[in-house]
Amino acid sequence: MNLILKPGDLAALPDDPARLFGREAPLALEVGFGGGRFLTHLAEARPAWNVLGVELSGGSMTRAFKRLRRAGARNVRLFRGDGRFVARDVLPPGSLHRVYANFPSPWPKKKHRDRRLLRAPFFRLLASRLASASGALHLTTDHERYFRSAVRAARSTDLYRMRFTPPPHAALGTKYARRWQDQDRTIRHVAFFSENVPPFSFPPVIEPTPMHHAILQGDLPDLAEFEKIVRQFDGGTVVVLNAYRAVNETTYLFLTLVEEEHLRQKVLIEARPSENGVFVGLKPFGDALSTEGTSEAVDCVTAWLCERGLTVEEALY
Numbered sequence: 001m002n003l004i005l006k007p008g009d010l011a012a013l014p015d016d017p018a019r020l021f022g023r024e025a026p027l028a029l030e031v032g033f034g035g036g037r038f039l040t041h042l043a044e045a046r047p048a049w050n051v052l053g054v055e056l057s058g059g060s061m062t063r064a065f066k067r068l069r070r071a072g073a074r075n076v077r078l079f080r081g082d083g084r085f086v087a088r089d090v091l092p093p094g095s096l097h098r099v100y101a102n103f104p105s106p107w108p109k110k111k112h113r114d115r116r117l118l119r120a121p122f123f124r125l126l127a128s129r130l131a132s133a134s135g136a137l138h139l140t141t142d143h144e145r146y147f148r149s150a151v152r153a154a155r156s157t158d159l160y161r162m163r164f165t166p167p168p169h170a171a172l173g174t175k176y177a178r179r180w181q182d183q184d185r186t187i188r189h190v191a192f193f194s195e196n197v198p199p200f201s202f203p204p205v206i207e208p209t210p211m212h213h214a215i216l217q218g219d220l221p222d223l224a225e226f227e228k229i230v231r232q233f234d235g236g237t238v239v240v241l242n243a244y245r246a247v248n249e250t251t252y253l254f255l256t257l258v259e260e261e262h263l264r265q266k267v268l269i270e271a272r273p274s275e276n277g278v279f280v281g282l283k284p285f286g287d288a289l290s291t292e293g294t295s296e297a298v299d300c301v302t303a304w305l306c307e308r309g310l311t312v313e314e315a316l317y
C-alpha cells in the first residue's frame with residue numbers, strides 16, 4: 001500500500017483503518033501536520049501504532065512525504081484533505097486512540113472564527129470517533145485565545161475530561177513551534193480525554209455511489225462555445241471549469257471541481273464516442289472517490305451536451 005491515501009483508495013465510508021494500513025493496531029491521527037516533523041517523530045516513537053496524517057496543503061504533503069520516506073516509516077498514511085472529512089466519513093466510531101492538533105490554524109479574525117477546527121461540533125464528532133476508554137485529543141498551541149476557546153468548546157459538550165500540562169517535547173520541534181519559541185511566545189498544551197459517548201453517532205455524510213455514466217446519441221458539438229458551468233445540489237457544488245479536446249480529436253475532457261461536505265475533488269469527466277453512442281462518465285484518473293457529487297458532475301456535462309442536440313439513450317446515475 002502506498003504512503004499516500006487518495007479518496008479513490010477508500011473502499012467504503014467509513015472504511016476499516018486496519019485495511020488502510022494492512023494491519024490491526026491502535027490508530028493515531030494528526031490533523032494539519034505541516035512539514036511532518038511531529039508525524040515522523042510519532043511514527044518512529046510508536047512503531048506499534050498506525051499513524052494517519054491529514055493535511056490541506058499540497059506543499060506540506062510533499063515535504064512530509066519526503067521526510068517520512070527518508071525516515072523509512074512504514075506505519076504512516078498521508079491523506080490530503082480536510083481533517084473533518086476524515087474524522088466524520090472515513091473513520092468508524094471508537095477507532096481513534098490519539099488525535100494530535102499542533103499549532104492548528106488560529107483564524108484570529110472574528111469573521112473567520114467558524115473556520116477553526118476545534119469548535120463544539122468537532123469535539124462532539126470526535127467524542128464518537130475516539131476509543132471510549134483510552135482515546136484523547138492533544139492540543140498544543142501558542143495562540144492563547146484559540147486555546148481558551150477550544151477548552152470552552154470542549155467543556156460545553158460535557159463529553160471530555162481535561163488535563164493541562166506543559167507541552168510535550170516532541171510537539172515543540174515543529175516549524176511553527178520553533179517560530180513561536182524564537183519569539184518567546186508561551187506555548188500551551190491540553191489533553192482532552194473522551195469521557196462520555198455522545199448520544200448521536202455522526203454517520204458519514206458523503207455517499208459513495210457506484211460508477212455512473214450516460215450514453216448519448218448524436219455528434220459531439222464544437223467545444224469553442226464552452227463556458228464554465230456552476231451547479232448547486234443538495235450535498236454541495238459542481239463547477240465544470242473547462243473543456244479540452246484530446247489529441248485523438250474524438251475524446252472531450254471536462255475539468256471539474258466537486259465540493260461536498262469537507263471533501264473537495266478535482267476530477268475529469270470524459271465524453272467519447274463508443275460502440276453504443278457517446279459515453280459520458282468519470283475518467284478513472286486521479287483516484288477520485290465516486291460520490292453523489294461526481295454523479296452530479298456527469299449529469300452536468302450530459303445536460304450541456306443535450307442542450308447542443310444530443311439525446312440520452314441511457315443514464316446510470
Ligand SMILES: C[S@@+](CC[C@H](N)C(=O)[O-])C[C@H]1O[C@@H](n2cnc3c(N)ncnc32)[C@H](O)[C@@H]1O
Binds near residue numbers: 082
Ligand atoms: C499553523 S500550521 C501548523 C503545522 C504543523 N502542525 C506545525 O506545528 O508546524 C496549520 C496547518 O493545519 C493545516 N490545516 C488547517 N485546517 C485543516 C483541516 N481542516 N484539515 C487538515 N489540515 C488543516 C494547514 O494547512 C496548516 O498546514
